[in-house]
Amino acid sequence: MQTTTGIVLAAGQGTRMKSAVPKVMHPICGLPIVHYGVQAALDAGCGEVVVVVGQGRHRVEEYLARAFAGRPVRVAVQEDQRGTGDAARAGLATIGKEALQVLVMNGDVPLVSGEHLRAVMLPLAEAGSPAALAFATCLVGDPTGYGRVLRRSGQVVEIREHRDLRSPEERDVCEINAGIYVSNIALLREALSTLTSDNAQGELYLTDIVAFSSNAGERIAAVALPADVLAGVNDREQLGQVERTMHERIVRKWRLEGATVRDGARVDAGVVLEPDCTIESGVVLRGATRVERDATVDVGCVLTDVAVGAGAVVKPYSVATESSIGPRAQVGPFAHLRAGTRLGEEAHLGNFVETKKTTMGRGAKANHLAYLGDGVIGDGANIGAGTIFCNYDGFQKHTTTIEAGAFIGSDSQLVAPVTVGANAYVATGTTVTTDVPPNALAISRVKQENKEGYASRLRARMKAAKDAKGK
Ligand code: UD1
Ligand code: CA
Numbered sequence: 001m002q003t004t005t006g007i008v009l010a011a012g013q014g015t016r017m018k019s020a021v022p023k024v025m026h027p028i029c030g031l032p033i034v035h036y037g038v039q040a041a042l043d044a045g046c047g048e049v050v051v052v053v054g055q056g057r058h059r060v061e062e063y064l065a066r067a068f069a070g071r072p073v074r075v076a077v078q079e080d081q082r083g084t085g086d087a088a089r090a091g092l093a094t095i096g097k098e099a100l101q102v103l104v105m106n107g108d109v110p111l112v113s114g115e116h117l118r119a120v121m122l123p124l125a126e127a128g129s130p131a132a133l134a135f136a137t138c139l140v141g142d143p144t145g146y147g148r149v150l151r152r153s154g155q156v157v158e159i160r161e162h163r164d165l166r167s168p169e170e171r172d173v174c175e176i177n178a179g180i181y182v183s184n185i186a187l188l189r190e191a192l193s194t195l196t197s198d199n200a201q202g203e204l205y206l207t208d209i210v211a212f213s214s215n216a217g218e219r220i221a222a223v224a225l226p227a228d229v230l231a232g233v234n235d236r237e238q239l240g241q242v243e244r245t246m247h248e249r250i251v252r253k254w255r256l257e258g259a260t261v262r263d264g265a266r267v268d269a270g271v272v273l274e275p276d277c278t279i280e281s282g283v284v285l286r287g288a289t290r291v292e293r294d295a296t297v298d299v300g301c302v303l304t305d306v307a308v309g310a311g312a313v314v315k316p317y318s319v320a321t322e323s324s325i326g327p328r329a330q331v332g333p334f335a336h337l338r339a340g341t342r343l344g345e346e347a348h349l350g351n352f353v354e355t356k357k358t359t360m361g362r363g364a365k366a367n368h369l370a371y372l373g374d375g376v377i378g379d380g381a382n383i384g385a386g387t388i389f390c391n392y393d394g395f396q397k398h399t400t401t402i403e404a405g406a407f408i409g410s411d412s413q414l415v416a417p418v419t420v421g422a423n424a425y426v427a428t429g430t431t432v433t434t435d436v437p438p439n440a441l442a443i444s445r446v447k448q449e450n451k452e453g454y455a456s457r458l459r460a461r462m463k464a465a466k467d468a469k470g471k
Contacts, residue, residue: 004121004182005099006041007091009206010034010107011054011078016235022056023233024107025063028243029250030268030286032063033233036110038073043114044121046103047072052091054078083203084179085195092189102188104206106179111229111245112136121182123221131221132187133213135159136178138227145234146176147207149222156222157214159207163200175222177207178230187218259291274310292327301332309345323355326362344379358389361404373397374416378404384428386411403438 014023024034034051041049053060053075061075078090088104095102101124103117116136123131137149147159148170159177160170183191191209199205213220233239250269251261258275261267265283272290279285280299287305291297295308300317308314309327318332323341325331330348340357343349347360350367358372361379366372368385374397375389381402389400390413398416402408406420409428420426421438429445436442 006046006049013055044117084206085204132218136180384410
């Protein structure tokens with residue numbers, strides 16, 4: 001197949017979205033709409049992808065530079081949004097002589113895959129008399145709003161936009177233009193140079209390249225694709241529908257690969273699920289989250305960029321961000337792992353425990369309500385209920401180090417920076433302000449005193465006071 005350069009049209013504001021955010025930056029399953037078109041063009045084998053940006057361009061550019069770093073993706077700017085034809089011109093103007101054919105696609109059809117695009121490229125590679133222009137079509141029940149494919153004696157002669165239709169017969173045409181075109185570059189250049197804005201929207205229509213090619217006697221191929229993949233996003237309702245379809249696709253893929261994903265779980269496009277993991281309902285997996293073999297993420301958990309190790313169990317309603325959970329570790333219910341948490345193999349982090357930038361070694365445990373910020377916790381250490389790492393002195397954050405095998409009694413505070421040595425023991429209710437040597441006991445509490453009979457005397461005094469008031 002000839003080298004193809006992709007042009008993704010993404011300069012429009014997307015007025016119908018009623019948003020300050022440019023349309024192509026609205027996320028679908030965690031990735032902005034524009035991501036899918038660019039990825040599909042790369043998957044289809046485009047040697048280079050040019051994204052035409054305009055409205056909110058800095059946001060789009062910044063995203064593309066980050067998401068496609070090192071890939072042949074760049075932008076072209078369309079200063080004024082004068083229509084899809086003008087956008088295609090802006091893209092084409094930046095393409096060098098090497099390119100032989102061009103794929104132009106609307107940036108708002110995220111369900112289209114690389115395979116679909118390759119199907120549209122095929123007619124230009126046919127032996128004998130290849131097509132000079134191919135475009136994707138589909139049959140829809142309700143063609144309202146779409147450009148109609150008009151044919152004469154079966155041959156495509158024109159795409160006419162909804163608002164430019166001239167008769168009820170034209171309006172009844174259910175074969176619509178999907179906004180994906182592959183053309184020989186010379187033909188595209190010539191066709192685009194002839195566009196005029198003599199139409200209902202006063203815009204330069206990319207779709208007019210079809211009538212031009214037809215009049216020039218070029219062979220045009222209309223490639224039918226399934227209607228569900230060609231759904232465009234123009235408003236929030238369509239955004240919702242397309243996301244539903246995309247999500248079904250993602251879940252089906254992981255189920256086929258052996259993961260159990262219950263209905264009602266949400267799995268973003270960048271997530272990876274290994275065989276025999278279980279994702280319960282109400283779970284939200286975002287970003288680059290990865291759940292390894294035999295791990296379970298139970299009801300209602302929200303994980304963003306989290307690695308869950310093999311056989312680990314994340315119990316209901318736990319929230320974790322930018323963290324890793326070791327193999328066979330246990331988390332939750334109701335645990336909060338903030339960025340930079342690293343739980344070792346078989347570590348336990350129980351209910352109402354919050355961590356931040358904290359590492360827990362193999363088999364270390366913190367089973368009940370605790371705040372463990374900026375901590376380094378060694379293998380097998382045990383952190384009692386109510387423990388607080390006092391990591392912030394109002395100016396700076398400091399580290400608490402608990403060495404292997406140490407035991408921190410309940411309701412202790414560790415005033416960082418501080419270290420508790422290996423196998424040391426911190427007695428319940430201790431405020432640790434200086435380092436504890438290995439194997440030592442640290443205790444800082446007021447000695448208990450019992451006053452015999454004091455409680456009864458106190459009650460008698462209270463009662464007398466109450467009676468006096470009642471008189
Ligand atoms: C377009 C087609 C229509 C087709 C439909 C399929 C035209 C004239 N019409 O209509 O035949 O049925 O897609 O979904 O092409 N854009 C720019 N610059 C502009 C205008 C648009 O970059 O000046 C970009 C938009 O960001 C968008 C894409 O082009 O990603 C399509 O534009 P949109 O306005 O959504 O076209 P439709 O009205 O959907
Ligand atoms: Ca559209």
